[in-house]
Amino acid sequence: MSAVTTDTSAEKIASAKARQARITGGILIGLSLLVLFLLDVAASEVATFKLSRPRDAWVLPDLVVPGAFNTIAAALLAFLGVRQFLRGGGRWTSLSLGIGIALVIMAFLVWATAGKSFSLTGMLQATMVRAVPIALGGLAGVLSERVAVINIAIEGMLLAGAFTGALMGSLLGGWGGLVMAVLVGGMFGMILAALVVTFRMDQIIAGVVINLFVLGLTSYVTSQVFAEHRYLNNAEIFRSWKIPILGDIPVLGPTLFNQNIFVYGALILVAVATYYLFHTKGGLRARAVGEHPRAADTLGVDVYFTRYLHVTLAGMVAGFGGAWFTLGSVGRFDENMTGGRGFIGLAAMIFGRWHPVGALSAALIFGFADSLQQKLALLNTPIPSEFLAMAPYIATIIVVAGLIGKARPPAADGRPYVKE
Structure with a gap:
């Protein structure tokens, strides 16, 4: 009886992990489409991020990101999403979602700052x-x-x-x-x-x-x-x-x-x-x-x-x-x-x-x-x-x-x- 209960519990846990992986994969693919079509930036444009201020003791050069970054980010999001559908589960699910959110935030900043500078x-x-x-x-x-x-x-x-x-x-x-x-x-x-x-x-x-x-x-x-x-x-x-x-x-x-x-x-x-x-x-x-x-x-x-x-x-x-x-x-x-x-x-x-x-x-x-x-x-x-x-x-x-x-x-x- 206990063996049957253990097997049932293991199946429920595996099913829950698979469902979470599918949801995460769908979210990542949706984010990929969002970046590709709504946050599109021309390859010729650049986003400039200021890492230092003039009064800082140590001044770093500005971080210049080309518009092509958003296309690369969309491709990476799609890859992570498809991978979740095929091999999702475990800690990789949370890690993939975290990486995906970071990519979307960076793509959004590049889109908003294209042709401008931002501290x-x-x-x-x-x-x-x-x-x-x-x-x-x-x-x-x-x-x-x-x-x-x-x-x-x-x-x-x-x-x-x-x-x-x-x-x-x-x-x-x-x-x-x-x-x-x-x-x-x-x-x-x-x-x-x-x-x-x-x-x-x-x-x-x-x-x-x-x-x-x-x-x-x-x-x-x-x-x-x-x-x-x-x-x-x-x-x-x-x-x-x-x-x-x-x-x-x-x-x-x-x-x-x-x-x-x-x-x-x-x-x-x-x-x-x-x-x-x-x-x-x-x-x-x-x-x-x-x-x-x-x-x-x-x-x-x-x-x-x-x-x-x-x-x-x-x-x-x-x-x-x-x-x-x-x-x-x-x-x-x-x-x-x-x-x-x-x-x-x-x-x-x-x-x-x-x-x-x-x-x-x-x-x-x-x-x-x-x-x-x-x-x-x-x-x-x-x-x-x-x-x-x-x-x-x-x-x-x-x-x-x-x-x-x-x-x-x-x-x-x-x-x-x-x-x-």
């Missing part, structure tokens, strides 16, 4: 900046869901952090606003933990309640208080700080080592969270609570405390990410200024398979799409900026729909735990 370094720098709230939102989701608590309230926590950063930053200065934003985010994390762990409220509903409460409260204060007392909404902004020597490295230096505290903080938090979750006893216990809380409880792990701790930490991370919108960007709060970045952060978490580094990688993709629409507006491309602005949300739908492959969440994710 590639500037766009990469903007990508890193715009990925920060998404990466921190994704990290907050990882910390919560690794202990089996679905955190829909990330959007509200980001918004609360942005609001607190503007208000308290105006009264106490930048650092005071940042600390208070982190504390307020942690407070909402603790509230969420109390609702879902102690009172066993439905986790989705609890998150929606927090989102609506924060949205309503901040909208009211913005329209009734900030409109009259503008000095309460005029916070100090954290400026960029270049790390000596590292900040002078071409391309990589401006992207990673000439940023503000939020970029550095996001990278450090991702590194610390990765080490904690996968290389410490506390992280092992947290993952055990997310996979099999009853077994963890049997071994002496306090399931309730572990969930409280990690959801509260997730709220603090989200509060830090929310402060980016005000203290790291514009210095003032506007109604609903997070614009759904918390939900995109959840998609980045799923795309990254509940891993901090994976969530950061996905956030960079979303951040790239976000910065692309602003940069291309300067090139007067025929695509309306509104359509380019849709790119991060379209990517979110694709990720959540599972079209790039299904990711397995922690086994106990979303389930309340009742101690016997």
Whole structure:
């Protein structure tokens, strides 16, 4: 009986992999046709990408790409797509899709920049900046869901952090606003933990309640208080700080080592969270609570405390990410200024398979799409900026729909735990 069950399971897994390979192959072939017919560039035209700026210590020559690159990219996409139909499966499927997406992005940039020049370094720098709230939102989701608590309230926590950063930053200065934003985010994390762990409220509903409460409260204060007392909404902004020597490295230096505290903080938090979750006893216990809380409880792990701790930490991370919108960007709060970045952060978490580094990688993709629409507006491309602005949300739908492959969440994710 067990042998039959094993064979059936193996057949289902093989069938799922074959189906995913066919879907990936169809996507790659479709992208090949897109590049060939819609992103066609004359062979005589060239796209110039600037890798350095005049004030950089080390100046690199411009990267000049001929228009024939798009034809080559279309051929490579077709080859990868056909290969998926014939020999797809395993890790090659994800690798082929990743290579295909990179080729399409490069072909699109060549098409948009043909006959013009474009600062590639500037766009990469903007990508890193715009990925920060998404990466921190994704990290907050990882910390919560690794202990089996679905955190829909990330959007509200980001918004609360942005609001607190503007208000308290105006009264106490930048650092005071940042600390208070982190504390307020942690407070909402603790509230969420109390609702879902102690009172066993439905986790989705609890998150929606927090989102609506924060949205309503901040909208009211913005329209009734900030409109009259503008000095309460005029916070100090954290400026960029270049790390000596590292900040002078071409391309990589401006992207990673000439940023503000939020970029550095996001990278450090991702590194610390990765080490904690996968290389410490506390992280092992947290993952055990997310996979099999009853077994963890049997071994002496306090399931309730572990969930409280990690959801509260997730709220603090989200509060830090929310402060980016005000203290790291514009210095003032506007109604609903997070614009759904918390939900995109959840998609980045799923795309990254509940891993901090994976969530950061996905956030960079979303951040790239976000910065692309602003940069291309300067090139007067025929695509309306509104359509380019849709790119991060379209990517979110694709990720959540599972079209790039299904990711397995922690086994106990979303389930309340009742101690016997």
